[in-house]
Amino acid sequence: TRDFKLFAELRLSGVGMVGVVHATNSVDAIQRFVGRIELGVIPQIIDTVIFIKNGIVNKVLSLSMVVKVPSGMTESDLARPVVVVNDFETQKAEYELYSYGEETVVVPVKGEQKSPSHELAARSIEEEFRKHSDNVKAEMAGDHKCIIYVPKKDIAQLIGKQGKNIERFEKKLGISIDVRELDGKNIESNSNGEGNEIEFTTKVSKNGIMFYFSGKMRGKDVDLYIENELLMTAKVGHGGNLKFHKRNKNGRKLLEALDFGKRVRVMG
Structure with a gap:
């Protein structure tokens, strides 16, 4: 001693x-x-x-x-x-x-294994919150609690004055919701390549940029990354593609990334 x-x-x-x-x-x-x-x-x-x-x-x-x-x-x-x-x-x-x-x-510290029911619930909650924020990540922290990650600029709007907006979401979904800032740590598993990287082709036109996927990706949610930074989560259209207009903020970022030779990835 x-x-x-x-x-x-x-x-x-x-x-x-x-x-x-x-x-x-x-x-x-x-x-x-x-x-x-x-x-x-x-x-x-x-x-x-x-x-x-x-x-x-x-x-x-x-x-x-x-x-x-x-x-x-x-x-x-x-x-x-x-x-x-x-x-x-x-x-x-x-x-x-x-x-x-x-x-x-x-x-x-044991590796967390997410149950299929929690995965399904998280996806449904992401869909609900995506009406109010472009980038949303949901994690179930139990059967009755969910952690929502959104960009810092969207946190105040989601919570609302005196927490009225988030209370409305909690009553609608029947669970407790914790809103946190979306940053690099929240997407560590995907940025380290633990998710499935999806093959795609791109086509740049006068109006914007188009991402083309295989038919099996129709209607599925995908995460778009520039290098290791999450840009947004989007749903692939029924035609198996995603379109971004040049006037759109994310569209400009994608075009700029391609112009400068940065790596653009799609994970799902």
Whole structure:
């Protein structure tokens, strides 16, 4: 214990040093500090863990502190300081450390598997909100709660004065709705290529740009990206195409991207 406290003091004083501990796996090395030092300063003392097994680097983890709702919980009032342990290479969360009652717990972060019913509900909710915003992403956070991601400029309009608009949506849909800003983090899974990239051809005319898809894409929702940035979500027409006018803001962005050789992708 004395050695752990000395290491913590030296790290907090700004001394760059490497500590060596014996553990059966990478997260056990972090757990040995739990209880010996305060949870909030662990990422300042241990920012990187290199686990060596059989003489080779087996795992590298990085630590950071955020305020969030722990994985597996849904209610916003359960937010708390959480130490997130990420895989250094992929930056995907593998463990979370946080206070639960009087205990500090280390919880593995399991990959979330979305149920078909939640996927269907999210799509239906997106359709409803797309009447009020061009870019909408919906995620079900349980059977009775949904998180809606929209551009920052649309948030105030959707919520309405004293929350009257969002209350109307909640009564109509029968669920609790949380409106948040749409940004790069919300579309991480698609931008990393985990969605299905759809083949298409384009044709630029005097009036705009046309995207052509195979017949099986008729009536389906697709996400259009410029590089890794989500431009919008749209529904493919019955003719298997999408048309953007040059005077339209998104149409201008697409034409500009093509002119400058930027990568335009369609995911679905």
